[in-house]
Amino acid sequence: KHVVLLPGDGIGKEVINSAKDVLNAIAEEFNHEFSFETHEIGGAAIDQYGTPLPESTVEACGRADAVLLGAVGGPKWDNNPSHLRPERGLLGIRKALDLYANLRPIKGFKNLLHASPLKEEVVKGSDLLIVRELTGGLYFGTPSERRDNGQSVVDTLAYSRKEIERIVDRGFQAAQQRRGHLTSVDKANVLESSKLWREVVEEKKSQYPDVSVDHVLVDAAAMKLITNPTQFDVIVTENLFGDILSDEASVLTGSLGMLPSASLREDGVGLYEPVHGSAPDIAGKGIANPVAMILSTALMLRYSFQMENEGKLIEDAVQSVLDAGFHTADLQIENGSLVGTAEMTKHIV
Amino acid sequence: KHVVLLPGDGIGKEVINSAKDVLNAIAEEFNHEFSFETHEIGGAAIDQYGTPLPESTVEACGRADAVLLGAVGGPKWDNNPSHLRPERGLLGIRKALDLYANLRPIKGFKNLLHASPLKEEVVKGSDLLIVRELTGGLYFGTPSERRDNGQSVVDTLAYSRKEIERIVDRGFQAAQQRRGHLTSVDKANVLESSKLWREVVEEKKSQYPDVSVDHVLVDAAAMKLITNPTQFDVIVTENLFGDILSDEASVLTGSLGMLPSASLREDGVGLYEPVHGSAPDIAGKGIANPVAMILSTALMLRYSFQMENEGKLIEDAVQSVLDAGFHTADLQIENGSLVGTAEMTKHIV
Ligand SMILES: CC(C)[C@H](C(=O)O)[C@@H](O)C(=O)O
Ligand SMILES: CC(C)[C@H](C(=O)O)[C@@H](O)C(=O)O
Numbered sequence: 001k002h003v004v005l006l007p008g009d010g011i012g013k014e015v016i017n018s019a020k021d022v023l024n025a026i027a028e029e030f031n032h033e034f035s036f037e038t039h040e041i042g043g044a045a046i047d048q049y050g051t052p053l054p055e056s057t058v059e060a061c062g063r064a065d066a067v068l069l070g071a072v073g074g075p076k077w078d079n080n081p082s083h084l085r086p087e088r089g090l091l092g093i094r095k096a097l098d099l100y101a102n103l104r105p106i107k108g109f110k111n112l113l114h115a116s117p118l119k120e121e122v123v124k125g126s127d128l129l130i131v132r133e134l135t136g137g138l139y140f141g142t143p144s145e146r147r148d149n150g151q152s153v154v155d156t157l158a159y160s161r162k163e164i165e166r167i168v169d170r171g172f173q174a175a176q177q178r179r180g181h182l183t184s185v186d187k188a189n190v191l192e193s194s195k196l197w198r199e200v201v202e203e204k205k206s207q208y209p210d211v212s213v214d215h216v217l218v219d220a221a222a223m224k225l226i227t228n229p230t231q232f233d234v235i236v237t238e239n240l241f242g243d244i245l246s247d248e249a250s251v252l253t254g255s256l257g258m259l260p261s262a263s264l265r266e267d268g269v270g271l272y273e274p275v276h277g278s279a280p281d282i283a284g285k286g287i288a289n290p291v292a293m294i295l296s297t298a299l300m301l302r303y304s305f306q307m308e309n310e311g312k313l314i315e316d317a318v319q320s321v322l323d324a325g326f327h328t329a330d331l332q333i334e335n336g337s338l339v340g341t342a343e344m345t346k347h348i349v
Numbered sequence: 350k351h352v353v354l355l356p357g358d359g360i361g362k363e364v365i366n367s368a369k370d371v372l373n374a375i376a377e378e379f380n381h382e383f384s385f386e387t388h389e390i391g392g393a394a395i396d397q398y399g400t401p402l403p404e405s406t407v408e409a410c411g412r413a414d415a416v417l418l419g420a421v422g423g424p425k426w427d428n429n430p431s432h433l434r435p436e437r438g439l440l441g442i443r444k445a446l447d448l449y450a451n452l453r454p455i456k457g458f459k460n461l462l463h464a465s466p467l468k469e470e471v472v473k474g475s476d477l478l479i480v481r482e483l484t485g486g487l488y489f490g491t492p493s494e495r496r497d498n499g500q501s502v503v504d505t506l507a508y509s510r511k512e513i514e515r516i517v518d519r520g521f522q523a524a525q526q527r528r529g530h531l532t533s534v535d536k537a538n539v540l541e542s543s544k545l546w547r548e549v550v551e552e553k554k555s556q557y558p559d560v561s562v563d564h565v566l567v568d569a570a571a572m573k574l575i576t577n578p579t580q581f582d583v584i585v586t587e588n589l590f591g592d593i594l595s596d597e598a599s600v601l602t603g604s605l606g607m608l609p610s611a612s613l614r615e616d617g618v619g620l621y622e623p624v625h626g627s628a629p630d631i632a633g634k635g636i637a638n639p640v641a642m643i644l645s646t647a648l649m650l651r652y653s654f655q656m657e658n659e660g661k662l663i664e665d666a667v668q669s670v671l672d673a674g675f676h677t678a679d680l681q682i683e684n685g686s687l688v689g690t691a692e693m694t695k696h697i698v
Binding site (some may be wrong): 082085087116117118119124137138139141143144146148150151152153154155156157158159160161162187189191192193195196217218220222223225226227240241243244245246247248251252303345 | 416434436438449459465466467468471487488490493494495497499500501502504505506507508509511532535538539540541544545567568569571572574575576589590592593594595596597599600601
């Protein structure tokens with residue numbers, strides 16, 4: 001399997017090495033072969049090529065079986081004009097590879113729950129998956145422009161029925177493999193696009209009789225994630241709602257540095273990256289938490305390579321390293337041992 | 350001052366009486382005169398007039414100095430076609446009266462904080478005001494329609510510079526009267542409308558030198574509200590972001606039944622309503638919490654009638670009734686006394 005590595009910026013450059021180490025260990029254990037190729041994206045690409053997404057990066061990703069991304073962004077590029085900002089690289093690669101399905105599993109680690117802003121009795125047992133549409137909606141709709149000599153502005157929230165169908169199918173399928181419940185989030189009391197969304201979900205229901213479904217308005221969902229996160233199994237929603245709700249959900253369990261994500265194309269090719277950012281404040285110090293990157297690698301094995309056992313082994317390894325008390329500086333574990341990126345990775349390997 | 354009462358549905362019909370009782374007490378105490386006129390909106394209006402917003406209601410509100418609204422909605426109308434749904438009445442009256450500024454103060458009551466899903470050390474001391482644009486954006490932009498024989502759909506997020514300017518001004522002014530900090534929430538890394546929004550905020554800064562400003566992306570704001578709610582003073586944002594974030598924020602302090610809101614026109618006319626809904630499950634039982642409605646009335650006195658002392662008196666009365674341990678069934682106070690809507694109101698009066 002051929003994997004393209006996109007370290008990106010900040011701690012992305014550090015944690016990407018952890019992914020490689022873990023994959024090499026998996027290769028040895030299971031007799032697989034992984035080949036790697038590294039390319040630039042984000043700020044690093046702006047510096048080197050004058051664009052956050054060089055053609056060479058897109059081409060390499062197009063030939064890959066899967067892509068691992070570290071993180072993009074940093075203060076150096078914060079005041080750039082928008083086409084020269086690191087996150088344009090991210091948006092561009094999502095669209096270029098047609099990565100329409102963003103999956104974010106959010107599950108607490110029992111020895112880290114104490115760091116949650118929520119009361120333990122509220123957050124305990126929460127285990128949810130957000131399935132976010134990633135290549136449509138307000139992110140890519142046109143027109144998106146100034147008008148009337150700059151006196152007004154429009155953005156467009158556009159979806160085709162097909163785009164909605166494929167992501168809703170993903171949501172149902174994910175629910176089938178989990179606890180069998182799907183929550184579709186929309187704003188059907190206001191938006192036409194949400195009405196079509198809700199219609200599609202209703203139509204698809206009969207194809208997935210083993211999945212129970214409910215519809216929740218996005219404002220109510222933002223409340224329920226906090227008051228009762230354990231009520232959710234799989235949430236499926238459009239791009240911008242997914243952006244907001246998945247970030248909201250990511251802080252519930254108190255361990256943002258542990259959360260992986262997968263962005264998938266229909267044929268199984270995918271891009272995998274930590275939920276956390278490039279953390280410029282701690283970059284270059286060797287103290288970044290590699291777990292989100294490593295768990296993203298586990299998702300790659302599972303979703304792009306159908307290597308379920310291999311993915312599970314990585315997840316179990318992470319859990320047992322935590323159980324043994326090892327943790328990076330972003331976490332606290334009572335009577336635990338504080339280690340850096342390299343040592344945390346070594347223990348997991 | 351002439352006040353139109355729109356009881357609406359469910360517990361709206363009950364709590365509106367509490368508002369009237371409190372206003373009558375204020376009238377007596379301060380020698381004011383309030384006249385009242387009651388009209389239908391929402392489900393009640395659908396039943397009686399076949400529309401959620403009868404012309405007669407719009408006309409009466411147009412003549413009023415201020416409007417008090419209970420709540421709209423209920424299971425009876427849930428399966429109606431969208432133009433015959435109760436919330437259409439709410440959207441309609443906002444637009445008809447040009448109520449462009451929605452203000453939602455969110456502040457914990459110390460003897461109720463224990464009901465928060467957040468840890469007390471996280472939520473304690475939080476006191477924020479969300480200023481939401483209420484008559485623009487995706488809620489009212491056109492086109493908003495199916496296309497290609499129903500195979501695709503668009504909604505439009507539209508703002509004029511003027512619409513942005515007036516709400517941003519509101520945000521700055523509110524911050525001046527509070528702790529002097531304004532957080533503008535947008536998605537400027539993706540949306541053209543957010544870029545114009547951010548530009549306007551930057552332009553206005555120099556007019557309000559006593560206010561410090563920061564820009565936070567909506568996804569990050571959804572996180573920070575949970576991890577660090579005390580960092581916020583005033584948040585100003587567009588319609589849909591405000592819808593999501595204000596509902597999210599409303600559950601932080603553990604007392605949704607206590608939260609008022611104001612929706613204002615430029616000339617000071619306003620519509621005031623509780624943040625909570627019509628609560629059909631407890632309607633008609635006389636147990637609804639009237640505090641959100643009563644505090645909405647206090648906001649009316651302050652914002653529409655410049656009766657600052659009168660508003661403050663109501664707020665102090667609510668606090669002292671809580672301090673004395675009186676509470677409705679939605680709340681718990683240690684060694685407190687459980688009372689119904691009428692008795693709670695009487696104590697506050
Ligand atoms: C960086 C930004 C454009 C991006 C998004 O909004 O999708 C990020 O917030 C994310 O969720 O991956
Ligand atoms: C009922 C609905 C249309 C409304 C909105 O989205 O504005 C409500 O959620 C609110 O916040 O007042």
